[in-house]
Amino acid sequence: MIRLYDYVLSASCYKIRLMAALLGVKLDQEAVDFHPGRAHKSVAFAQLNPAGTLPVLVDGDLILTESTAMLVYLAQLAGRDWLGPLDPKSAAQVQHWLAFSGRLAASLGMARLHDMLLYEGDIDAWRAQGHAALRELEAALSERRFAGGVWLVGDAPSIADIACFPNVALSQDGGVSLDAYPSVRLWTRAIRALDRFVEMPGIHRLHELRPAPEVA
Amino acid sequence: MTPRWIATGLSQDLPKAVAMAGHWQGQDLAVWRSATGRVQAWNDRCPHRGMRLSHGFVRGETLACIYHGWVYGADGVCKHIPAHPALTPPATIRVAAFACVEQDGVIWVAPADTVGAPVALRGLQPLRSISLTCDVAAVLAVEPALSGGDALRGLVQIGGQACEVCLLVQHNAAGLTLHALCAVGVDRIAASRWVEDLRRRAERKGAA
Amino acid sequence: MIAPEVLNEWYPVAMAAHIRAGQRRVTQLLGQPITVALQGGAIVVTGQGGALHVTEAFGHVWACPGTPAHPLFPIPEALETGRRLVDVGVVRVKCSPLRAVENFLDIAHFPFVHTDVLGAEPHTEVNRYEVQIREDSDEVWATKVTFYQPQAAKSAEGGIVTQYMYRVPAPTAAVLYKTCPVRPDAWDVIGIFVQPLSEDLCDVWPWMALYDDTTPQADLIAFQQMIFLQDRSILENQIPRLLPLDPGMEIPTQADLTSIAYRRWLKKRGLTYGAQMVAA
Numbered sequence: 199m200i201r202l203y204d205y206v207l208s209a210s211c212y213k214i215r216l217m218a219a220l221l222g223v224k225l226d227q228e229a230v231d232f233h234p235g236r237a238h239k240s241v242a243f244a245q246l247n248p249a250g251t252l253p254v255l256v257d258g259d260l261i262l263t264e265s266t267a268m269l270v271y272l273a274q275l276a277g278r279d280w281l282g283p284l285d286p287k288s289a290a291q292v293q294h295w296l297a298f299s300g301r302l303a304a305s306l307g308m309a310r311l312h313d314m315l316l317y318e319g320d321i322d323a324w325r326a327q328g329h330a331a332l333r334e335l336e337a338a339l340s341e342r343r344f345a346g347g348v349w350l351v352g353d354a355p356s357i358a359d360i361a362c363f364p365n366v367a368l369s370q371d372g373g374v375s376l377d378a379y380p381s382v383r384l385w386t387r388a389i390r391a392l393d394r395f396v397e398m399p400g401i402h403r404l405h406e407l408r409p410a411p412e413v414a
Numbered sequence: 415m416t417p418r419w420i421a422t423g424l425s426q427d428l429p430k431a432v433a434m435a436g437h438w439q440g441q442d443l444a445v446w447r448s449a450t451g452r453v454q455a456w457n458d459r460c461p462h463r464g465m466r467l468s469h470g471f472v473r474g475e476t477l478a479c480i481y482h483g484w485v486y487g488a489d490g491v492c493k494h495i496p497a498h499p500a501l502t503p504p505a506t507i508r509v510a511a512f513a514c515v516e517q518d519g520v521i522w523v524a525p526a527d528t529v530g531a532p533v534a535l536r537g538l539q540p541l542r543s544i545s546l547t548c549d550v551a552a553v554l555a556v557e558p559a560l561s562g563g564d565a566l567r568g569l570v571q572i573g574g575q576a577c578e579v580c581l582l583v584q585h586n587a588a589g590l591t592l593h594a595l596c597a598v599g600v601d602r603i604a605a606s607r608w609v610e611d612l613r614r615r616a617e618r619k620g621a622a
Numbered sequence: 623m624i625a626p627e628v629l630n631e632w633y634p635v636a637m638a639a640h641i642r643a644g645q646r647r648v649t650q651l652l653g654q655p656i657t658v659a660l661q662g663g664a665i666v667v668t669g670q671g672g673a674l675h676v677t678e679a680f681g682h683v684w685a686c687p688g689t690p691a692h693p694l695f696p697i698p699e700a701l702e703t704g705r706r707l708v709d710v711g712v713v714r715v716k717c718s719p720l721r722a723v724e725n726f727l728d729i730a731h732f733p734f735v736h737t738d739v740l741g742a743e744p745h746t747e748v749n750r751y752e753v754q755i756r757e758d759s760d761e762v763w764a765t766k767v768t769f770y771q772p773q774a775a776k777s778a779e780g781g782i783v784t785q786y787m788y789r790v791p792a793p794t795a796a797v798l799y800k801t802c803p804v805r806p807d808a809w810d811v812i813g814i815f816v817q818p819l820s821e822d823l824c825d826v827w828p829w830m831a832l833y834d835d836t837t838p839q840a841d842l843i844a845f846q847q848m849i850f851l852q853d854r855s856i857l858e859n860q861i862p863r864l865l866p867l868d869p870g871m872e873i874p875t876q877a878d879l880t881s882i883a884y885r886r887w888l889k890k891r892g893l894t895y896g897a898q899m900v901a902a
Binding site: 205206207228229230231233234235237313314315316370371373397398399400402403405408410411412 | 637712839843844848
């Protein structure tokens with residue numbers, strides 16, 4: 199079984215848990231005491247990942263330490279539709295959003311770690327960079343909507359959407375509201391409404407997807 | 415003078431069975447659309463424990479609070495308290511409603527006792543809501559073709575063609591939100607890029 | 623001006639293991655800067671006016687900025703052999719420390735906020751339970767609390783009706799006792815220790831004393847962090863951020879008896895730091 203070294207509050211780890219759930223791939227999840235234990239910075243963990251980051255995905259002799267690479271790997275294994283359309287333009291756009299997700303992690307993701315787990319750094323800069331990234335995402339998704347689209351690339355959700363979703367959906371944890379980004383909000387709802395979607399803390403259940411229980 | 419009716423969003427951004435945050439002046443609102451399409455604007459606060467109702471969930475013609483699931487009917491009155499399923503909640507548990515109308519693809523809000531209707535915007539299609547960190551003066555300074563206070567209107571150049579636009583102004587703590595409409599038939603992607611460009615120029619002007 | 627009743631209480635300010643390992647924590651207590659550090663083998667908390675009263679208990683460093691009105695409350699279960707004591711770490715929340723405690727005392731939100739873990743529709747009913755302010759210890763207690771839980775703890779498989787007791791032994795600390803899945807004769811003990819940084823900002827330190835010899839430490843921590851972080855987005859979106867103590871501002875029901883008692887107890891004892899007294 200594919201093993202995921204995981205931390206429940208990590209947006210990047212969640213990317214992989216979410217992708218696996220959507221693909222129906224079962225993962226062997228090994229919780230790492232990221233906080234308060236800082237086990238990901240231990241000497242023992244450095245054998246697995248010298249960079250000391252999470253997640254780490256291990257399948258046989260394959261060790262992946264970059265979450266976007268893990269998305270590609272899982273989609274190649276279990277659901278190639280999730281790689282997005284393969285024409286040159288679309289394939290390049292998928293790569294664009296995979297790289298863009300790194301900007302989200304470096305801005306919104308850091309703002310969240312600051313506000314929630316007391317990471318030190320320039321919170322105003324992280325939030326400002328987060329808003330700048332959200333503006334780009336909002337503009338792109340608005341243009342997709344004008345063309346009748348819902349997803350970042352093509353007519354179906356892809357690894358591009360999954361790569362960008364967690365840090366966007368969790369942005370309020372870092373004091374960045376999505377109120378000013380209506381297209382982004384609708385896109386996060388579309389992802390949350392996907393069959394087999396799983397939550398993480400900070401992203402609550404869409405209770406409206408189920409009818410109200412009968413009152414006894 | 416402050417207008418009574420304030421645009422707080424575009425219809426296209428509030429599908430059926432969705433709630434979102436809105437506001438009228440400093441008043442936070444939960445704006446939501448029922449399963450049959452009815453839009454309402456309420457005080458964004460559950461009377462039980464103060465949770466924002468804009469985080470809530472819509473089932474049928476009701477809005478429920480995400481915290482404890484208290485269910486409010488179309489009249490704002492609490493219909494159901496999940497912790498006490500057999501109880502009929504007293505009618506005194508209710509959320510204050512604002513006046514809310516949908517017109518020309520725009521969601522307008524005003525205090526409950528407001529009479530009259532918002533200004534009509536014929537011949538225009540909704541484009542995008544966009545937030546700016548500058549003030550209206552900066553927008554007018556970089557786009558002299560626009561004029562107005564609560565609604566900035568004018569003929570601007572989009573994709574080499576003169577195009578009528580209307581930017582409905584909503585002030586907020588961080589600056590302002592513009593709910594943009596453009597003439598029917600104009601390419602909305604081109605118009606959206608024009609709005610982005612306008613924002614960049616206005617914010618640069620505002621910061622200078 | 624902070625009331626002496628508030629200053630004379632104990633507040634958590636650090637995880638003891640971190641300070642013992644040589645870390646220095648520069649933080650805030652009741653709006654004032656403090657430093658928690660190891661000096662000559664002892665943990666010292668220093669504020670602007672000098673050293674604060676310090677005690678170490680339940681994995682955490684506690685400080686009193688005034689003159690302690692009483693010793694820190696006990697958690698006798700923490701001393702029982704066979705229990706695993708788990709420091710869960712710290713999470714910062716933009717809310718009143720009192721709102722954080724009150725939320726911890728609430729069960730009715732389980733189906734909506736901790737969906738499929740601590741609660742699930744249609745099992746939303748909160749049965750009547752007992753609440754009292756115990757005269758001897760001056761603590762708020764809720765007993766005979768029961769609630770249906772689809773997954774009551776990391777070591778629980780499937781749904782059970784879980785029993786709880788809740789206890790508020792200090793203005794910004796609460797302890798819950800819940801059915802222990804592997805030891806029906808014992809209670810699992812979970813604490814929430816809240817450090818009031820200011821009236822509307824707090825650092826929250828969950829802590830556990832469990833009978834569980836099998837679950838890896840990282841899983842126990844992950845479970846409790848998951849639960850608390852589900853609450854965080856609620857706590858940061860309650861209006862006002864301060865806890866309203868005047869009736870009329872918020873509408874409680876029978877399910878909120880613990881919260882009602884907690885608010886009354888705070889008001890009676892003048893522990894109003896983080897509270898709003900007059901409806902705005």
